[in-house]
Amino acid sequence: MKEGIGSAHAKIILIGEHAVVYGYPALALPLLSSKVHVTLRKSDETYVSSALVEGPMHTLDETFDPIKKLVEKLLNVFNMNAVSLTIDTDIPINAGLGSSAAISSAITEAFFDYNDVSLSQETRFNYVQFSETLAHQTPSGIDAIITMSKTPIKFIKGESLKPFEIDLDGYLVVGNTGVKGKTKEAVNHIAQTINTPSTKALIDQLGVLTLNAISAINDNNLIALGNALTLAHDALTALGVSHPLLDALIKDSLSKGALGAKMTGGGLGGCAIALASNQATANAIQASWSLMSGQDAFILSLKK
Numbered sequence: 314m315k316e317g318i319g320s321a322h323a324k325i326i327l328i329g330e331h332a333v334v335y336g337y338p339a340l341a342l343p344l345l346s347s348k349v350h351v352t353l354r355k356s357d358e359t360y361v362s363s364a365l366v367e368g369p370m371h372t373l374d375e376t377f378d379p380i381k382k383l384v385e386k387l388l389n390v391f392n393m394n395a396v397s398l399t400i401d402t403d404i405p406i407n408a409g410l411g412s413s414a415a416i417s418s419a420i421t422e423a424f425f426d427y428n429d430v431s432l433s434q435e436t437r438f439n440y441v442q443f444s445e446t447l448a449h450q451t452p453s454g455i456d457a458i459i460t461m462s463k464t465p466i467k468f469i470k471g472e473s474l475k476p477f478e479i480d481l482d483g484y485l486v487v488g489n490t491g492v493k494g495k496t497k498e499a500v501n502h503i504a505q506t507i508n509t510p511s512t513k514a515l516i517d518q519l520g521v522l523t524l525n526a527i528s529a530i531n532d533n534n535l536i537a538l539g540n541a542l543t544l545a546h547d548a549l550t551a552l553g554v555s556h557p558l559l560d561a562l563i564k565d566s567l568s569k570g571a572l573g574a575k576m577t578g579g580g581l582g583g584c585a586i587a588l589a590s591n592q593a594t595a596n597a598i599q600a601s602w603s604l605m606s607g608q609d610a611f612i613l614s615l616k617k
């Protein structure tokens with residue numbers, strides 16, 4: 314039976330989340346070990362099977378609306394009546410690792426593959442942005458664009474994919490709090506007060522810290538990068554988008570020798586990252602975070 318195949322990976326925002334919505338740059342890394350694969354076949358009714366949900370698409374609850382609307386749009390474009398979608402993912406949901414954008418990206422690719430139509434980056438981006446806009450109203454586009462990049466990027470809203478080289482003798486520990494992140498609420502929370510001097514100042518500060526992080530990476534200065542990360546976390550906390558368990562993980566990692574640490578992604582839950590200068594420190598943070606949250610934590614090398 315004919316099949317269409319699509320896949321995409323997770324992401325980690327190193328620095329710049331939230332400020333990126335207001336035009337500041339952000340740095341993101343693809344998380345190639347965490348992936349979603351979609352297999353699409355023609356069927357009598359549109360049906361989704363995955364580890365999380367299984368059933369006719371119209372029976373899925375409203376949290377799946379962005380995906381439902383994307384599938385409806387693609388069915389229309391390709392003049393198809395119904396498809397079955399098998400979604401096989403190991404990207405944790407609502408963890409700030411870009412699972413919704415990755416699923417949309419993989420579904421889009423599967424439709425194009427099934428119909429033997431080549432898919433440009435711009436078209437893929439536009440479809441993912443369509444469903445991301447339904448998911449959280451004013452997405453900057455960073456989650457959509459990183460699903461298409463196999464290397465780190467520097468992203469500015471409205472601009473195309475720009476690779477950004479990261480080649481450091483350091484390690485990033487990534488740990489999930491297990492508390493569901495709430496990107497939409499967090500983005501809306503900031504939007505409500507964006508015209509007040511204090512919120513504006515914090516967003517501006519995040520913008521400056523991202524520029525500091527970019528210089529630190531270019532200068533191979535892990536200490537300066539770590540400082541920028543921790544200060545960015547403080548600004549995100551002051552903006553009201555952190556969570557007590559994120560704050561606890563960050564404090565713990567600093568006490569274990571991290572050079573810096575912060576939440577990553579939309580926040581109000583989800584994941585934290587910590588920068589370590591050597592494997593032993595990274596291992597100690599990983600073990601401690603797993604104990605504290607009861608969730609897996611993992612280590613990424615920042616060497617190219």
Ligand code: MEV
Binds near residue numbers: 326329334454456500
């Ligand atoms: C979410 O991964 C990143 C945010 O900056 C929102 C966005 O850029 O669309 C919080």
